[in-house]
Amino acid sequence: MSQQHPAAPAPHSAAAAVADRRRDWWRDAVIYQVYPRSFADSNGDGMGDLAxxxxxxxxxxxxxxxxVWLSPFYASPQADAGYDVADYRAVDPMFGSLLDADALIRDAHDHGLRIIVDLVPNHSSDQHEWFKRALAEGPGSPLRERYHFRPGKGKNGELPPNDWESIFGGPAWTRxxxxxxxxxLFAPEQPDFNWEHPAVGDEFRSILRFWLDMGVDGFRIDVAHGLVKADGLPDLGSHDQLKLLGNDVMPFFDQDGVHAIYRQWRTIxxxxxxxxxxxxxxxxxTVERTANYVRPDELHQAFNFQYLSTGWDAKELRTVIDRTLEAMRPVGAPATWVLSNHDVTRHATRFANPPGLGTQIRTAGDRELGLRRARAATLLMLALPGSAYIYQGEELGLPDVVDLPDEVRQDPAYFRGAGQDGFRDGCRVPIPWTRTGSSYGFGTGGSWLPQPAEWADLSVEAQTGAPNSTLELYRAALTTRRxxxxxxxxxTVQWLRAxxxxxxxxxxxxVCVANTTGEPVTTPAYGRVLLSSGEVTESDGETKVPADTTVWFTTT
Structure with a gap:
């Protein structure tokens, strides 16, 4: 990139305090996603930051x-909450500076925590230096070859080059x-890179080394399935818009060519x-296609979206668990499990609603039911073999905020009027730390999205030390897991009759027992109860497990 960057802090050894703690740490790691703008605000401007x-x-x-996995904090116009990157080697001033990033990485290591940063290689911001120059230099510019510029169809080129649609709704092309x-493939402010051009690969290999030298412990690769497009950018034809996120075969997703890129990255x-x-x-x-990304010479983990999309149903859950473990075993990769993230409805709300509504839900549903199921689903997830991901605030049992006023919404999909519902803001509301204050301890200057009043009772302060709180359940579960x-x-798991x-x-x-029904069930007492998401009773060698409850036993 031609623009100047502030001098980066001196390189240092990644995870100095934890690198030798144990090998293959990532195979069973619990990784916590921080959405920086909604985690903690150090300067009172209403926006979370690195400090x-x-x-x-x-x-x-x-x-x-x-x-800790950090969602993007790079220099960005924030057209899509930082997933439109203008400069991959700079921190956006709203989040701080490179020195703040360096201090965060070093402090995390001192606390025994590793830092994973988001990498956004499918597209840049339209304010990226390459794209601005490509526009200025016009047709035939070598810079345009680093993106996908094409003449239009129709008599005067007035029609898009093909029929592809944006994930956020509307055409995937802008004239x-x-x-x-x-x-x-996303917002117009997010032009897709052309990964057939060697300069794109060169640039991202350099970006990887920049952040590795800063000491980060890894990268979460955004839209990892989207970098390579089918030759000739063929029309999609008749399709279901809801399948655009990759749940069907698409000429712009999950092309085999992406794997050559990741093999190069792995060597770095x-x-x-x-x-x-x-x-x-x-x-x-399919989860079998996901396994291709975690072959021994490629990536280490891949998010298990099939699991995230599964309802609170024992038969469906067993099917996806078995398929996941079977798919990962031949490539020697750990399974990963996730229930919530910054792009989908929190599972406390998803499970509060009838199944079949998808991962973006606009109704609160039965909140008591949703929380009970969410707690049970978490203990089930943490009992499975492999690595697990936690999205900030789920340890507090936070629901989605489904009644945000239209005027405060910022999700670009909300303004496109088609495609996704554009209600991702509901899972991005800043989390509460204290019972009182203008933003419940998030910061001194309010919060960029309004928090419900009832969140005072869901705050870290309110739940700390409360025996039956969701926060203490998570703390106990993570301690027990270790x-x-x-x-x-x-x-593998050994399934028992149930x-x-x-x-x-x-x-x-x-032994793990998860009751997904709405009624209590009686099971054998498999041993001493280690932990339960609800209150169980034991007598005469049997355990009564309440509705929507998971129990952990030990036989030792």
């Missing part, structure tokens, strides 16, 4: 997570003043000490 995250590292350490069109990562990792956000038609020898990494609607499996001397 705010740094101030809350002790909380994350004590929660018991292994690593510029000189008549050419450029591709953007392996140059660095400390077991740095790649995590793929790859929406694919100390129980049969939890964490692994490839009543209909109940999942029961054994892992060595550990």
């Amino acid at each position: 705010g995250v740094r101030s809350r590292l002790p909380y994350l350490r004590d929660l018991g997570v292994d690593a 510029v003043a000189d008549g050419e069109w450029y591709l953007h 990562l392996d140059e660095y000490a400390g077991e740095r990792i790649f995590v793929a956000e790859a929406w694919t038609p 100390t129980e020898p049969d939890l964490g990494a692994g490839e 009543p209909e609607g109940v999942l029961t499996f054994r892992r060595g001397g550990f």
Whole structure:
């Protein structure tokens, strides 16, 4: 990039305090996603920042997570909450500076935490220096070859080059003043890179090294399945708009060519000490296709969106668990499990509503039911073999805020009028830390999205030390996961006989029972109860498990 950057802090050894703690840490890691603008505000401007995250590292350490994944904090016009990057080597002033990033990484390591940063290689901002120059230089410019510029169809080129649609709704093409069109699978402010051009690959290999030298422990790769497009950019034809996120075969997603890119990247990562990792956000038609991203010479983990999309149903959950473990076993990769993130309805709200509504829901539903199921689903997730992801605030049992006023919404999909509903703002409301204050401890200057009054009782302060609180359940579960020898990494579960609607499996001397029904069930007492998401009763060698409750037993 031609623009000047502030001098980066001196390189330092990644995870100096934790690199040698244990090998293959990522195989059973619990990784906590921080959405920086909604986590903690250090300067009172209503927007979370890196210094705010740094101030809350002790909380994350004590929660018991292994690593922190930070959503984008790069220089950006914020057309899509930072996923439109103008400069991959600079921190946006709203979040701080490179020095703040350096201090955060160093402090995290001192607390025994690893730092994973978001990388956005599918597209840049339209304010990226390359794209601005491409527009200025006009048709035929070598810079235009680094993106997907094409002439339009029709008598005067007035029609888009093909029929592709944006994930955010509407055409995936925008026409510029000189008549050419450029591709953007997301917002018009996010032009897609052309990964067939060697300069794009060169640039991102340099970006990887920049942040690895800063000491980060890995990268979460945004739209990892989207970098390579089918030759000739063929028309899509008749399709279901709802399948655009990768749940069907698409000419712009999950093309085999992406794997050559990740093999090159893996060689770079392996140059660095400390077991740095790649995590793929790859929406694919099947979990078997997802496994292609985590072959031994490619990435380390891939998000399990099939699991995230599964309802609170024992039969469906068992199917996706079995398929996931079977798919990951041949490539030697750990399964990953996730229930919420910054793009989907929080699972406390998703499970509060009838199944079949998808991952973006606009109704609060039965909140008591949703929280009960969410707590049970979390214990089930943390009992499975592999690595788990936690989205900030889920440890507080936060629901989505489904009644945000239209005037405060910022999700670009909301303004496109088609495609996704554009209600991702509901899961991005800043989290509450205290019972009182203009933003419940988020900061001194309010918050960029309004928080419901009832969140005072869901705050960290309100839940800390409360025996039955969701926060204390998470703390106990993460502590137990670290100390129980049969939890964490692994490839298999041993399913045990169970009543209909109940999942029961054994892992060595550990047994998990998850009752997904709306009624209590009686099961054998498999041993001493380690933890339960609801109150269980035991008598005469049996355990009564309440509706929508998960129980952990140990036989040792």
